[in-house]
Amino acid sequence: MTGSASTVETLRWRDGRLELVDQRALPSELRYIACDSATAVAQAIRDMVVRGAPAIGCTAAYGVALEALRLQNQAPEKFESGLNAAFAALAASRPTAINLFWALNRMRDACRGVSAPREVAATLLAEARAIHAADIEANRRMGRHGAELIRDGARVLTHCNAGALATAGHGTALGMIRSAIEAGKRVSVLANETRPFLQGARLTAWELAQDGIPVTLIADSAAGFLMSRGEIDAVIVGADRIAANGDAANKIGTYPLAVLAQRHRIPFYVVAPLSTIDLKIARGADIPIEERAADEITGFGGVRWAPQGIAARNPVFDVTPAELLTALITEAGVIAAPDGAKIAKLAKPA
Amino acid sequence: MTGSASTVETLRWRDGRLELVDQRALPSELRYIACDSATAVAQAIRDMVVRGAPAIGCTAAYGVALEALRLQNQAPEKFESGLNAAFAALAASRPTAINLFWALNRMRDACRGVSAPREVAATLLAEARAIHAADIEANRRMGRHGAELIRDGARVLTHCNAGALATAGHGTALGMIRSAIEAGKRVSVLANETRPFLQGARLTAWELAQDGIPVTLIADSAAGFLMSRGEIDAVIVGADRIAANGDAANKIGTYPLAVLAQRHRIPFYVVAPLSTIDLKIARGADIPIEERAADEITGFGGVRWAPQGIAARNPVFDVTPAELLTALITEAGVIAAPDGAKIAKLAKPA
Numbered sequence: 001m002t003g004s005a006s007t008v009e010t011l012r013w014r015d016g017r018l019e020l021v022d023q024r025a026l027p028s029e030l031r032y033i034a035c036d037s038a039t040a041v042a043q044a045i046r047d048m049v050v051r052g053a054p055a056i057g058c059t060a061a062y063g064v065a066l067e068a069l070r071l072q073n074q075a076p077e078k079f080e081s082g083l084n085a086a087f088a089a090l091a092a093s094r095p096t097a098i099n100l101f102w103a104l105n106r107m108r109d110a111c112r113g114v115s116a117p118r119e120v121a122a123t124l125l126a127e128a129r130a131i132h133a134a135d136i137e138a139n140r141r142m143g144r145h146g147a148e149l150i151r152d153g154a155r156v157l158t159h160c161n162a163g164a165l166a167t168a169g170h171g172t173a174l175g176m177i178r179s180a181i182e183a184g185k186r187v188s189v190l191a192n193e194t195r196p197f198l199q200g201a202r203l204t205a206w207e208l209a210q211d212g213i214p215v216t217l218i219a220d221s222a223a224g225f226l227m228s229r230g231e232i233d234a235v236i237v238g239a240d241r242i243a244a245n246g247d248a249a250n251k252i253g254t255y256p257l258a259v260l261a262q263r264h265r266i267p268f269y270v271v272a273p274l275s276t277i278d279l280k281i282a283r284g285a286d287i288p289i290e291e292r293a294a295d296e297i298t299g300f301g302g303v304r305w306a307p308q309g310i311a312a313r314n315p316v317f318d319v320t321p322a323e324l325l326t327a328l329i330t331e332a333g334v335i336a337a338p339d340g341a342k343i344a345k346l347a348k349p350a
Numbered sequence: 351m352t353g354s355a356s357t358v359e360t361l362r363w364r365d366g367r368l369e370l371v372d373q374r375a376l377p378s379e380l381r382y383i384a385c386d387s388a389t390a391v392a393q394a395i396r397d398m399v400v401r402g403a404p405a406i407g408c409t410a411a412y413g414v415a416l417e418a419l420r421l422q423n424q425a426p427e428k429f430e431s432g433l434n435a436a437f438a439a440l441a442a443s444r445p446t447a448i449n450l451f452w453a454l455n456r457m458r459d460a461c462r463g464v465s466a467p468r469e470v471a472a473t474l475l476a477e478a479r480a481i482h483a484a485d486i487e488a489n490r491r492m493g494r495h496g497a498e499l500i501r502d503g504a505r506v507l508t509h510c511n512a513g514a515l516a517t518a519g520h521g522t523a524l525g526m527i528r529s530a531i532e533a534g535k536r537v538s539v540l541a542n543e544t545r546p547f548l549q550g551a552r553l554t555a556w557e558l559a560q561d562g563i564p565v566t567l568i569a570d571s572a573a574g575f576l577m578s579r580g581e582i583d584a585v586i587v588g589a590d591r592i593a594a595n596g597d598a599a600n601k602i603g604t605y606p607l608a609v610l611a612q613r614h615r616i617p618f619y620v621v622a623p624l625s626t627i628d629l630k631i632a633r634g635a636d637i638p639i640e641e642r643a644a645d646e647i648t649g650f651g652g653v654r655w656a657p658q659g660i661a662a663r664n665p666v667f668d669v670t671p672a673e674l675l676t677a678l679i680t681e682a683g684v685i686a687a688p689d690g691a692k693i694a695k696l697a698k699p700a
Binding site: 027028190192193194195196198201202205206209214215216217218219220221222223224225226228252253255256259260263289294297298300301303305306307309310311312313314315317318319 | 543613
């Protein structure tokens, strides 16, 4: 394979159901799981069948649409209470990625003034499809903006998976890399394996290899050594929620990379759609940080390597202060040294 | 169990053979592997049956003694060439920990002026036993010196395993914690799991739990988040080689912790015997850094999670510049803000 067109469909609407790539099974198996209710979608988000902030947003939108379609022949009151329950279940699935709440708000807004259940359902499905299409388009725009920051021959470090699998397609951080390659630049990627869920080893390595993009896997803790030896030219990551001041929550382990990049004067880029910005949160310290089950730390994939009975902590996001961001790349453009004023200007509706 | 006496014997001399805890099998199984030749010992070091700089030094010393005993009834020339081959095989087993070469040099020095094979063999066994006993004593001294730096109630982060299992007993970093507990302080430990070989999850968690010391396991990349939330009071690690200027090589992932600790004004302590100091190496950048096989990165314990055919880099040590060390703790005392002059004074033979 050559070039940079990502072919995997992270989520797709087929035969009236939402199909999700089961990201827990990758890379050993590429299989889809079909969801036909909001409950099933919420469960899939919670269990990380689908992950990545933009992909979670699109998935939740379809989750609302699915439920509306499922209930569209019910009496209006039953329809409305069922739909409200769907919104609540989806909102409770994961706490950190703001795109989830952003998508649910868009779905709420879309059906204002529409009351007949079948009409609401049709409106919601159209809105979910619009969110889905807009995410791909946003990723393409981010990619084009960001590609200009990547020099020919660059060795780029990325963390977790901010690729096609984390979005509706193309990717945020990996989209920027794909777009640079489309523009004719040679780019090689160092992928942090990203414990505990190993999104880097399982997903980023897989999707880049699928596209023929050179990728080398490393332990998360090796980035500092490779920076000290001059082997990393840029760090490019996604984000799960960006506060009004530019502080960015992303996969656990992102913040240490930003601190190391600053020490080594390596540019550190965050690539995320505007839907990731949460103007209601003043600063990163206020972003809710999900802690997941200890068994993600004590082993992997059914294999346990830690002693029985040992305690573990599993915060799955951290916060990188805005001062450590060389630039924030959104579909609206590149913001160098982001701060509250620049973000307020950017996030203002056009 | 209460208190702080570590009971596991990492290595022991029994019935004319060297027995090593098979650290690859922990924590699921506590078993010993017996070695009866230098070749077997070199293989055990290479395969990480035994690991940890001081333990590798003691093990290599016994490896020389074993070979001398095995060959002591040979003709003198054959004995000498066999012994030289043993030194060479052991020296080639792993490159970074200087304690290995330090111990081999001590063994060489011990038999100068002795020529009868049986007498050489007896001398070498006595020297290996002396190195073994001195390591435990050095750890106890380091522990007593270092314990004064730990406050009651401290939450200490450690990386890899610098415990009883990395030494002849008691441990360096974990020895300091054990000694603080012996002195009546309450100390809880956060253990980095330490990818790729998982020494933290498998060994540190196990040996601390054996001793009843509170330990919580985290992903290596979570340390930055926990520091940012004020949940870490000190970082304490061991070392594999310390250059003349105080730069310290230790398990991959140590350097990022030091950088993060500096940012958060958290003390960062390196605990290592004088035998870890290599005055022949001027600065950390000159320390040879071992890179191990890619398959340690692409999975663990026979389970592969990365895609087939993916490239991986696996440097297993990094270098922390002396400027990031709050103090270096050796058996000779505590050196705050270590530098070349302080280290030269310390490492001078008494």
